[in-house]
Structure formats: structure tokens, C-alpha cells
Amino acid sequence: MVSGSLTMLSDLPDRQAGFSLSPRIDQVGVEERASRFTKRSIKKESKLNGLKLVLNMIDLTTLEGKDTAGKVKQLCYKAMHPHDSYPGLPTVAAICVYPSMVKVAKKALGDSGIKIASVATAFPGGQAPKDVKIRDTKYAVHEGADEVDMVISRGKFHAGEYNFVFDEIAAIKEACGEARLKVILETGELGTFDKVRRASDIAMHAGADFIKTSTGKIAPAATMPVTLVMLEAIRDFYYKTGRMIGMKPAGGISKSKLALHYLVMVKEVLGEDWLNNHWFRFGASSLANDVLMQIMKEKTGVYQSANYFSVD
Amino acid sequence: MEKAIKKSSLKVSENGLEKPTAAGKPVSTKRLEVMKTYKIYIGGQFPRTESGRYYIPTNAAGKKLANVCLSSRKDFRDAVVAARGAVSGWSGRAAFNRSQILYRMAEMLEGRKAQFIDELIQQDATKAKAEKEVNLSIDRLIYYAGWCDKFQQLFSSVNPVASSHFNFSVPEPTGVVSIIAPQGDLPAGRQGSLLGLVSVIAPVIAGGNTCVVLASETKPLCAVTFAEVLNSSDLPGGVVNILTGKPSELASWFVDHMDVNATIYCEKDSTVQKMIREKSALNLKRISLYDKINWYSEEGQSPYFIMDTQEIKTTWHPVENIAGAGGGY
Numbered sequence: 110m111v112s113g114s115l116t117m118l119s120d121l122p123d124r125q126a127g128f129s130l131s132p133r134i135d136q137v138g139v140e141e142r143a144s145r146f147t148k149r150s151i152k153k154e155s156k157l158n159g160l161k162l163v164l165n166m167i168d169l170t171t172l173e174g175k176d177t178a179g180k181v182k183q184l185c186y187k188a189m190h191p192h193d194s195y196p197g198l199p200t201v202a203a204i205c206v207y208p209s210m211v212k213v214a215k216k217a218l219g220d221s222g223i224k225i226a227s228v229a230t231a232f233p234g235g236q237a238p239k240d241v242k243i244r245d246t247k248y249a250v251h252e253g254a255d256e257v258d259m260v261i262s263r264g265k266f267h268a269g270e271y272n273f274v275f276d277e278i279a280a281i282k283e284a285c286g287e288a289r290l291k292v293i294l295e296t297g298e299l300g301t302f303d304k305v306r307r308a309s310d311i312a313m314h315a316g317a318d319f320i321k322t323s324t325g326k327i328a329p330a331a332t333m334p335v336t337l338v339m340l341e342a343i344r345d346f347y348y349k350t351g352r353m354i355g356m357k358p359a360g361g362i363s364k365s366k367l368a369l370h371y372l373v374m375v376k377e378v379l380g381e382d383w384l385n386n387h388w389f390r391f392g393a394s395s396l397a398n399d400v401l402m403q404i405m406k407e408k409t410g411v412y413q414s415a416n417y418f419s420v421d
Numbered sequence: 422m423e424k425a426i427k428k429s430s431l432k433v434s435e436n437g438l439e440k441p442t443a444a445g446k447p448v449s450t451k452r453l454e455v456m457k458t459y460k461i462y463i464g465g466q467f468p469r470t471e472s473g474r475y476y477i478p479t480n481a482a483g484k485k486l487a488n489v490c491l492s493s494r495k496d497f498r499d500a501v502v503a504a505r506g507a508v509s510g511w512s513g514r515a516a517f518n519r520s521q522i523l524y525r526m527a528e529m530l531e532g533r534k535a536q537f538i539d540e541l542i543q544q545d546a547t548k549a550k551a552e553k554e555v556n557l558s559i560d561r562l563i564y565y566a567g568w569c570d571k572f573q574q575l576f577s578s579v580n581p582v583a584s585s586h587f588n589f590s591v592p593e594p595t596g597v598v599s600i601i602a603p604q605g606d607l608p609a610g611r612q613g614s615l616l617g618l619v620s621v622i623a624p625v626i627a628g629g630n631t632c633v634v635l636a637s638e639t640k641p642l643c644a645v646t647f648a649e650v651l652n653s654s655d656l657p658g659g660v661v662n663i664l665t666g667k668p669s670e671l672a673s674w675f676v677d678h679m680d681v682n683a684t685i686y687c688e689k690d691s692t693v694q695k696m697i698r699e700k701s702a703l704n705l706k707r708i709s710l711y712d713k714i715n716w717y718s719e720e721g722q723s724p725y726f727i728m729d730t731q732e733i734k735t736t737w738h739p740v741e742n743i744a745g746a747g748g749g750y
Binding site for chain 2: 413414415
């Protein structure tokens with residue numbers, strides 16, 4: 110329960126000191142461990158099932174200044190009908206858009222069961238006053254977002270103002286109401302694994318339902334080692350509090366094979382309870398078509414061409 | 422003044438340890454042979470096959486030529502990805518620049534003539550025939566270098582139409598071409614493992630396409646060395662990708678890949694030809710069967726080879742029909 114963990118932390122005499130006690134990360138060890146997950150061989154039937162699971166975990170994303178209502182509608186259609194020449198395919202998990210596009214997406218998706226995620230809190234920079242961020246969040250939720258993807262204040266985090274970051278996340282969580290909150294750490298701007306771990310701990314204690322690697326606007330975005338650090342933070346948090354937290358790597362995952370490696374990692378770090386789209390998501394735009402091409406390759410035995418798959 | 426160090430005293434022995442030698446004693450002429458590893462060429466890199474397999478072609482005398490990569494369908498898949506990625510850059514270059522690069526390929530081949538002649542001799546050619554084949558290969562590259570910015574004028578047209586449109590047709594590259602190169606071991610010197618290879622690659626890339634080529638199975642040495650020529654000719658990575666291996670294993674993948682736009686096959690095997698005709702229907706590939714071409718003769722080079730991997734695009738451009746409007750000017 111959220112409020113439970115909040116109380117627990119505010120009981121600490123010095124919360125700020127508490128977060129600087131997050132475990133240190135062995136960088137070489139993490140990178141080595143992450144590379145091992147890529148050595149599993151997944152073929153035939155299990156590959157096909159894995160690919161369908163990946164498709165079902167995708168947050169189909171468009172976050173561009175040039176987004177129009179037409180683009181969002183087209184993306185929603187793609188979400189509901191990934192590839193009609195293969196009947197019975199699962200849909201993606203959610204559509205991820207800017208707050209101004211939530212209403213359009215809501216109307217387009219209807220009762221398809223596909224969730225609407227909206228970025229908020231002055232995405233992607235997060236450089237805005239707190240009340241603006243809260244209004245941004247409330248607007249997205251009011252428009253109909255089921256999930257809110259917020260960014261943390263990386264500047265404050267680097268300055269060591271962990272309380273500020275914590276309080277901000279907690280305030281946004283409150284503004285979300287029923288909507289699930291994904292907290293974007295923007296790991297590409299954090300610099301070290303130690304900081305990624307610390308930011309993960311802060312986000313989870315402050316009430317995040319999901320922790321997410323990146324906005325997709327900064328390179329490097331999601332990598333396997335950084336995701337492993339966050340998955341281990343989720344595991345430790347679960348052992349400590351009994352509360353499950355979701356994970357969303359975003360940006361840079363555009364090939365099916367890599368997505369399957371991520372699934373292996375989730376299974377081996379967190380277990381099968383996390384292997385569904387309630388607890389694990391891929392933030393991606395081009396991954397969906399690659400997954401569809403691989404599924405069609407498994408079905409037809411013929412290597413596919415991007416020309417025969419809809420551009421989303 | 423200190424005593425100058427004698428060169429002979431710095432000699433390194435075969436096992437890498439320094440061994441003092443008596444002054445004046447001649448340096449050993451024995452050395453370890455440095456053998457070339459024959460690898461494949463994908464996206465401007467020289468990887469080994471992902472399958473880790475190899476085969477050993479032999480010449481007529483039974484001498485083992487090399488351990489050559491036995492490419493798998495996944496190498497082909499990777500090569501097609503590289504080729505597809507290179508299409509927009511290569512077809513978008515000025516035709517004149519493509520011409521310059523083909524000419525550069527000829528220059529590089531000229532500079533490494535001796536190596537190619539040597540490899541052809543290893544693969545059963547006589548010295549005279551090997552020389553002739555390498556010279557012809559260089560000339561063929563020059564031939565197609567010349568055509569790069571000229572075939573468009575020959576094969577495009579302005580068409581008479583009844584409405585007020587400016588109507589014109591121009592050839593455009595079809596995209597990614599998969600090529601099973603001539604095997605080069607037919608009797609009577611009709612083919613050549615190098616000349617055949619160059620003769621099928623040059624027109625395809627002269628026209629702005631990219632390609633994946635399966636080299637001769639029995640005589641693959643020149644193909645890998647030719648990849649080194651390509652690599653030093655300013656040809657962008659991925660425009661030509663060269664695999665070694667068995668056509669019997671790979672032919673069907675060369676034809677049914679949906680991201681390949683055309684296929685070239687140069688052998689007489691009628692079952693393979695039938696398979697190519699059937700599978701190419703999957704995405705309406707252009708197919709060219711060059712099984713009767715004598716690459717040594719005049720019929721081995723022609724701008725029509727370029728046209729085999731071109732599409733004709735016709736444009737209707739609206740224009741004002743001044744006379745038809747009854748005058749107004």
C-alpha cells in the first residue's frame with residue numbers, strides 16, 4: 110500500500126541520508142550478468158509464444174512535436190489491428206501519447222481494452238514548477254489517461270536534493286488518483302548504476318507503480334544492464350515491503366531478439382509473476398513491426414520485408 | 422661515441438625470442454607462412470559465418486585450397502538487412518559518382534592483378550588464361566563505369582499522350598538483388614569464377630541497386646579477394662555483400678526472401694530454375710537467368726544487363742496546353 114510505505118519513510122529521522130544508503134552496484138558484475146541473458150536459445154514454439162507476449166507488452170508510442178490527431182488515430186488503429194492477415198494476434202498493451210492527444214486516443218480506442226498512457230510533468234525535460242507539473246498530470250487524467258508517465262527532476266537529483274525528488278513523485282502520485290504512475294528515471298542522464306539504483310529506490314518508496322528507464326529522447330536509452338539494476342531494485346523492494354512494482358524499459362529496443370532477451374531477464378530476476386503486461390512493458394514504436402515480421406516468418410517460413418507491414 | 426647497434430643482432434627468431442647471432446652469419450630465411458583467412462563480406466565488414474561452419478574446396482589435382490566459410494541462411498538474412506540499408510544511400514548518389522566508384526574498383530583490381538592471377542592458377546587456370554580473365558574483369562568494370570550515367574538517357578523516353586500532360590518514363594533501380602554467381606567451372610572457358618562474378622555484380626550496382634552475392638562454390642578464392650577490392654574502393658558498405666557456400670543449400674532462401682526485389686541465377690540446373698520461377702512469384706521478383714551467356718565474349722557486356730534490374734517509372738506531369746486553350750497570350 111502506498112501510504113504505508115510513505116509513513117514508513119517519513120518516520121526515518123533523515124530520509125535524505127536513508128537514500129544515500131542504497132546499495133552500491135558492481136558495474137562489471139551487472140554487465141557480465143546482463144550479457145549472460147543473451148545466450149539463451151529460444152526457438153520455434155517458445156519463440157512464437159515469446160513474440161506474442163512481447164507484442165502484448167508494448168506501449169505503442171508517439172511523442173513528437175509534429176504529432177497530429179490523424180497520426181494518433183492511425184497509431185490507435187495499429188494498436189487494435191497489429192496485422193490483420195494473421196488473425197488471433199494479441200493487441201499491444203497501451204498507447205503512449207502527450208496529454209493533448211489523450212482525448213483523441215480515448216475516442217479512437219473505444220472499448221478495445223487497450224490502455225492509454227500519457228506522459229506528463231513537463232516531459233521530457235521536467236524543468237517546470239511543481240504546480241505546473243501537477244496541473245499537467247491532472248489534465249492528462251481528466252482527459253482519460255489510465256496511466257501517467259512522469260519524469261523525475263534530474264537536476265535536483267544530481268544536486269543531492271533527494272527529498273525534493275521524493276516529495277514531487279509523491280505529489281504526482283496523489284494527483285494521478287486512480288491512474289497508475291510510471292516514473293521515468295532518464296537513466297541516460299543519471300550517469301552511474303549507483304545513481305540509477307538510488308533513483309529507483311526513491312521512486313518506489315514515493316509511490317511509483319512502475320519505474321521506467323528513459324524518455325526515448327536521450328541516448329543511451331534502455332540497455333540491458335541498466336534494466337537489470339532496476340529489476341534488482343524492484344526485487345529488493347518486493348522482499349522488503351511485499352509490494353510489486355512494474356518495470357518499463359523504453360527507447361532503443363527495436364528488435365524482437367533483444368526483446369526476448371529482456372523477457373528472459375525479467376523471468377530470471379523477478380519470476381513469472383512479472384511476465385504479463387500488468388507488470389512489464391516495452392516503450393517502443395518500431396519494435397511492434399519487427400515482432401510482427403518475426404511472427405510472420407515463423408508462420409510462413411519466409412523472411413519478411415518491412416514493405417508489407419503498415420507504417421505506424 | 423657508442424658502438425652502433427648491428428641490425429643482425431636484433432633478429433627475432435621464429436618462436437619470438439631474441440636470439441643473439443654471430444656477426445656476419447646470414448639471417449635464417451625460414452619463416453612461418455602467413456595464410457589468409459577467407460571470410461565473407463557483409464555490410465562493409467569481414468565476419469566469419471554465424472554458423473561457424475566451413476568447407477574445403479579442392480583443385481583438380483586434389484590440393485586443398487582453403488577453409489572457406491559455409492554460409493547459412495542467417496548470414497544471407499543479415500546480408501539482406503545490410504543491402505536494404507544501403508539502398509537509399511547508393512541509389513541516391515549522383516550517377517556520375519557511382520561511375521567514379523566503379524572506375525576506382527577497376528583501379529584497385531588492376532593494382533592487385535598478381536594476387537588474382539595467382540589465385541586463379543591455384544584454381545586450375547593456366548597463366549595465360551588467368552591473365553586474360555583478370556584483364557577482362559578490369560575492362561568490364563570500366564565498361565559499366567562508363568554506362569552509369571548514360572543508360573538512363575538511352576532507355577528513358579518522352580511519350581506522346583492525348584491530354585495536356587508532359588509524360589515521361591525513366592528507369593529506376595529495383596532495390597535489393599540476390600545473385601547466385603556463375604560457378605566458373607564449366608568446360609571450354611565459357612565462364613570464369615572472377616569474370617563471371619564481376620560481370621553479374623557490375624551492371625546491378627551501376628544501376629543503383631545493392632546486392633547479395635553467393636560466390637562460386639568450387640572456386641571461391643577470387644570472390645573473397647574481390648571483396649577486399651570493393652572495401653578499398655569507396656564503395657559504401659552493404660552495396661555489395663559476398664557470401665561463400667553451397668547454392669544447393671541457399672538458393673531457395675535467395676529467392677523467397679520478401680525483402681529481395683530481383684534474383685539472378687547463372688547455372689543450367691532446370692530444377693533450380695523451376696524453383697526460382699515458382700518462388701519468385703511470392704513477391705513478384707524480377708528474375709534473370711543468365712545460363713547461356715559466354716562472359717568472355719561481346720555478349721557478356723551490354724547495357725541491357727543493367728536494365729534487367731531496373732523498373733520503368735512513368736510520370737504524368739500536368740502542363741498548360743497553350744494552343745488548345747485557344748490562345749490567351
